[in-house]
Amino acid sequence: MHTVSGRRGTLPASPAKSKPKRKGPGRPEGASGVREAILDAAECLFANAGYAGTTLREVSDQAHVTQALINYYFGSKYGLFEEVFLRRGAAVSEERVANLEALRAEGTPSVGEIVRAFLLPTVVLRTSEQGRHFLRLQARLHTEPPHISYALRDKAYGQSTQLYVEALQAALPGLSALDAHWRITLMVGTYLYAFSDSHRMEERVPEGQYDADDWQSLIDQVTAFVVGGMSVPANA
Amino acid sequence: MHTVSGRRGTLPASPAKSKPKRKGPGRPEGASGVREAILDAAECLFANAGYAGTTLREVSDQAHVTQALINYYFGSKYGLFEEVFLRRGAAVSEERVANLEALRAEGTPSVGEIVRAFLLPTVVLRTSEQGRHFLRLQARLHTEPPHISYALRDKAYGQSTQLYVEALQAALPGLSALDAHWRITLMVGTYLYAFSDSHRMEERVPEGQYDADDWQSLIDQVTAFVVGGMSVPANA
Numbered sequence: 162m163h164t165v166s167g168r169r170g171t172l173p174a175s176p177a178k179s180k181p182k183r184k185g186p187g188r189p190e191g192a193s194g195v196r197e198a199i200l201d202a203a204e205c206l207f208a209n210a211g212y213a214g215t216t217l218r219e220v221s222d223q224a225h226v227t228q229a230l231i232n233y234y235f236g237s238k239y240g241l242f243e244e245v246f247l248r249r250g251a252a253v254s255e256e257r258v259a260n261l262e263a264l265r266a267e268g269t270p271s272v273g274e275i276v277r278a279f280l281l282p283t284v285v286l287r288t289s290e291q292g293r294h295f296l297r298l299q300a301r302l303h304t305e306p307p308h309i310s311y312a313l314r315d316k317a318y319g320q321s322t323q324l325y326v327e328a329l330q331a332a333l334p335g336l337s338a339l340d341a342h343w344r345i346t347l348m349v350g351t352y353l354y355a356f357s358d359s360h361r362m363e364e365r366v367p368e369g370q371y372d373a374d375d376w377q378s379l380i381d382q383v384t385a386f387v388v389g390g391m392s393v394p395a396n397a
Numbered sequence: 398m399h400t401v402s403g404r405r406g407t408l409p410a411s412p413a414k415s416k417p418k419r420k421g422p423g424r425p426e427g428a429s430g431v432r433e434a435i436l437d438a439a440e441c442l443f444a445n446a447g448y449a450g451t452t453l454r455e456v457s458d459q460a461h462v463t464q465a466l467i468n469y470y471f472g473s474k475y476g477l478f479e480e481v482f483l484r485r486g487a488a489v490s491e492e493r494v495a496n497l498e499a500l501r502a503e504g505t506p507s508v509g510e511i512v513r514a515f516l517l518p519t520v521v522l523r524t525s526e527q528g529r530h531f532l533r534l535q536a537r538l539h540t541e542p543p544h545i546s547y548a549l550r551d552k553a554y555g556q557s558t559q560l561y562v563e564a565l566q567a568a569l570p571g572l573s574a575l576d577a578h579w580r581i582t583l584m585v586g587t588y589l590y591a592f593s594d595s596h597r598m599e600e601r602v603p604e605g606q607y608d609a610d611d612w613q614s615l616i617d618q619v620t621a622f623v624v625g626g627m628s629v630p631a632n633a
Contacts, residue, residue, distance in 0.1 A: 209542050214449025301540040303595045304533065306445050311597055339606045340618075346596045347587050347622045354586025359539045361547055362582060370575045382576075386583045386626035393625035 196234055199224045201291055203245045208298040212242055212309050243313055246302060249286065249295045250317030256282035257321045261328060272332050273388050277380070279325055280352055280387075284380045287356060287373075300357040322349075329391065336395050344391045351390075355383045432470055435460045437527055439481045444534040448478055448545050479549055482538060485522065485531045486553030492518035493557045497564055508568050512623050513616070515561055516588055520616045523592060523609075536593040558585075565627065572631050580627045587626075591619045 202224035206215045217238055221228045235241035260278035264270040270278070286292030302310050322345060330341045354360055356379070362371045372378070438460035442451045453474055457464045471477035496514035500506040506514070522528030538546050558581060566577045590596055592615070598607045608614070 210449040211447040211537075211540075212450070213446040297540065301447075301537075303590065304447075304537040304540055304593065307597070310595070311600075339602050342598065342602045343618050344622065346598060346601070347591060347619065350587045350590025350596065351583050351626075352586075353590060354539065355583060357540065359546070360582045360586065361543070362578065364547075365582070366575050366578045382579050383583065385629050386580065388626075389629035390587075390622035390624075390626035393621050 195224075195226060195230070199226060199231055199234060199241070200245050200248055203241050204291065204298060205294045207242060207245060208294040208301065211301055212238075212305055217241070239309075242309075246298065246313055247317055249292070250299070250313075253282045253286075254318055254321040258324060261324055265328075269331050270328060272329070272391050273384065275325060275328050275332060276348065276384050276387050276391065279348065280380055280383060283352060284356055284376050284383075287376045287379070293358065296357045297359065300353045300359060303353060333391070333395075340395050347390060348387045351387055352383055355379065431460075431462060431466070435462060435467055435470060435477070436481050436484055439477050440527065440534055441530045443478060443481060444530040444537065447537055448474075448541055453477070475545075478545075482534070482549055483553055485528070486535070486549075489518045489522075490554055490557040494560060497560055501564075505567050506564060508565065508627050509620065509624050511561060511564050511568060512584065512620050512627070515584065516616055516619060516623075519588060520592055520612050520619075523612045523615070529594065532593045533595065536589045536595060539589060569627070569631075576631050583626060584623045587623055588619055591615065 199220065203215070203220045206219055206223060209215075215238075217228050217231055220241065221231055224231075231241060235244055257279055260281065261270070261275070264274050264278055283296070286296055302314065304310075326338075326341045326345050329344060330336050330338070333341075336344075358373065363373060365371075435456065439451070439456045442455050442459060445451075451474075453464050453467055456477065457467055460467075467477060471480055493515055496517065497506070497511070500510050500514055519532070522532055538550065540546075562574075562577045562581050565580060566572050566574070569577075572580075594609065599609060601607075
């Protein structure tokens, strides 16, 4: 298995990395379009079957490319998985940092502002089908064995999450480092589940009460819960 | 794929179903011991690689039995997966109901009592290595595709979770059905993550501050957060 610093690091950075995918016949024929098509196909497959349950053959079939081309771009199955995750994970992380910096420019952010700034870049991924694949993939990633998940999660989110731990301590003076880490961790668990559709709310509540496309109600619901949880008195 | 009401329903109920596993050379040689050994091996493998990523050959290798024997007991890979999940899931669900009934016998339970009654049967699974495999498997199950996960989760937890929704509404008069379902759902997301080791808290906090074996601190931390989240004023 390739490590995080393996083959992938030697490939030129793709200018298409953060471009939205163009669907159907309008998809550009160039290299960046092919690369994005591979990532889109892999994102959907990894989301459904997990890392071990997905083969490069399935990715090549769904993206209509050869396995050799996948290996050329990504070096290995793990290299592909890493790029699928980092494509959106790194963007989410950057937005979280930018949101926090904007808040700090105006003073010490409140718990509610911190939570919203953290959740917003993720919840908006629900507005596209491909973004929802990512949210399911991300929920899954956290349950993959440590050698698959941990370095990758840390690379995408380690630094930005640490900034939120510090912001929470500033908002709640006296909160210990352990409690601050726990509360950020419990927020992560809450949103991973709430944003990924795996809860199947639509089958639990009276018909018509849950609208999976209403991401604003979703972030309101999750923010209220998390702020309540974060604001309880610290453990002795 | 066999459905929930498929082949498995025709097998005789095993008297060993809820017996604790006896480890090592002391394991009984009879049929129930073999059956439990298959379930233990499958629990560990499914927890690590997910449903699609685990083969019956791997289970048979790890349990030191033939694939034919696995098929005899469980009918199919899905039948095996189902039994692995229900072996502990049904017991957790029964305990949750019993805990709630005991509380109700003394009046209307508080939010804190409700949350603790729900979490306790799960957190104690952390006291054994095999129980921790289950907790990882369960966190994973929630990210499997709906056709694999939903009927099974509903079978194990549907009825008991509904009782907790109703208990929460009794504890918080005026809470809508939608909000009550949401808060129970967010509690589930929180504990799935918090109890499954996938958060890797031990690498986030200063050394020695997190003790993965201290399940009492764990349930205190999660209960405080969830009670805070559940007790916020209802959304308009």
